[in-house]
Amino acid sequence: MQFMPITDSIFLLLETREHPMHVGGLQLFKKPEGAGEDYVQNLYRELIDTAEVRPLFTKRPAAPVNSLGQWMWTRDSHLDLDYHVRRSALPNPGRIRELLELTSRWHSTLLDRHRPLWETHFVEGLSDGRFAVYTKVHHAVLDGISALRHMTTALTEDPDARDCPAPWAMPAERRKPTSADPLAFARTAGRTVADLASFPRAAVKTANQAFREQRLTLPMQAPKTMLNVPIGGARRFAAQSWPMETFRAIKKASGTTVNDVVLAMCAGALRDYLIEQRALPDAPLTAMVPVTLRQPAAAERGGNAIGAILCDLATNEPDPARRLERIARSMADGKQLFSGLSPAEILLLSAMNVSPLALSPVPGMTNYMPPPFNLVISNVPGPRNTMYWNGAELDGVYPASLLLDGQALNITLTNRAEEIDFGIIGCRHSVPHLQRLLLHLDTALTELDCATR
CATH class of the missing domain: 3.30.559.10 (Chloramphenicol acetyltransferase-like domain)
Structure with missing residues (x-):
């Protein structure tokens, strides 16, 4: 074992x-x-x-x-x-x-x-x-x-x-027998103890940036929305692709990153969707944005090596260009927090952002506790060239992620050659008309393109 x-x-x-x-x-x-x-x-x-x-x-x-x-x-x-x-x-x-x-x-x-x-x-x-x-x-x-x-x-x-x-x-x-390592258990347990010991330095850095600079997006500041409710087990899945060329043009015109543009596109779609549902809060939504800490060569080992940045989605800002500026600034602040920290420290620090979700199984907690963030938006790196599988051309890669109680919506995307493929998972009961988010995403991308020209 x-x-x-x-x-x-x-x-x-x-x-x-x-x-x-x-x-x-x-x-x-x-x-x-x-x-x-x-x-x-x-x-x-x-x-x-x-x-x-x-x-x-x-x-x-x-x-x-x-x-x-x-x-x-x-x-x-x-x-x-x-x-x-x-x-x-x-x-x-x-x-x-x-x-x-x-x-x-x-x-x-x-x-x-x-x-x-x-x-x-x-x-x-x-x-x-x-x-x-x-x-x-x-x-x-x-x-x-x-x-x-x-x-x-x-x-x-x-x-x-x-x-x-x-x-x-x-x-x-790699088809050769491998011998069991009797010291693997001890080494893994030792790494876990070392990781826990490194936590105070990361926590001190967070406190300094949060309270002295007062710019960092922190957990439990997100507004309560229709997306932050108890969920059932049934899901709805929606998927669509958009050309990478459009994201690159907006990135170049605005001086931001492709990921910033993606987040702004999602923010515009969420704003329109919540307005349509008469449920847009006055305060801006917060997204948890995973970042990988794993080197490509380590993927075979499996497991989990991800950090988490909390991003201000600026959904209370009606102007698409200003919304993009706020999102880019929020992501830059989050990345600055991680600079100089080890992967273990980043992982432990990220746990502070998501740990309130551990209380969601407690009866009543989701209804009365403010959400640590409103949803997860994840950008997973994909193949940059056209790929084939036994002669069949890959024509779409649509991620399907998981949901937790109080987190009824997840947006995950990946790049594929000259396309970006979006996969949206929502609680079937709590997120009505999930497919309409695809229309709102398309509208939001068009508005960003026009606003940054």
Whole structure:
């Protein structure tokens, strides 16, 4: 068995039927020219026959109940790939609407803790001839950034390549036995103690910047909104893409970053959506923006290595250009806070921003406690070039994240070649007309483009 870091076990301990703790993603692919009707079936069968699976995709909690199973990982020596990898077909007429509805249902259900915590679904029947792959994996196993990196390792820039592996397959050059390390437990526990010991320096830096400079966005300052209510287990998923060219033009004209432009786009959409629902608060919304602390080479180890910046979304500002300026300044202040700190200190400092959510399972706390922030907006780095998987061109990567009690909406996006792909997850009960957020995002991007010219 393997010791489970506390950052991983927290996601298992927090999970309930109303709060599934997995992340996922929906990928769209164009079939290669000349592909027959059995292309997806044959691809599925070839991948199912994978002889060796990465260790990351064979581990599960040592016990599937709330006991020591939340503190130790064990290996599944008889992995049932037919269970973890499945084929499905859309009902007529096979539109994107039917695909998103199916994804919404899959993303609402819990993963089986008696098995390794992941599933992949191949989806056929799209009327435009494309096919889709939906994957979900427990956040205790992989954070969203690591999950996307695992997916992209199976892709290639060569459209003629037909030997791309499954994301769960062991790379050929690494198929060799590994010996157990009897000191791994002690080293992991020692790192945890060292990380906790480094916390005071990070806390002092936060206090100095917050109270002397009085510019930092702090937790518990966000207004109560219709998005910060108790949630159920059912989800809705919405997805759409926009051209990267537009974001770059706004970035250049405004002297900000692409991520600042993305946040301003989301802020404008949220402002319009809440006005439409007659629920826009006077105070500005606050977003929690995750930042990765993991180096690309460390993705194979799995687990979680993310920090969190709180950003003022300036939703009380009607002018798009001034809203973008405030967001850029807020993000710069957050990044300045992290400068000079170690990854462990950043992780512990970030925990201060999200720790109030640990009280959300307590009955009544979500109704009466102010939210630490209003929603999560996450920008996950994706492939910069056009990618292929056994001849099929990647035509969309739409992240699907998780929700917590008091956090009924999550917006996650990733870049793909010259596109930015948005995935929006909302509580089916608490966020009405979720698809309208896509229209508001489009309007907000257009307004930013006009305002910064």
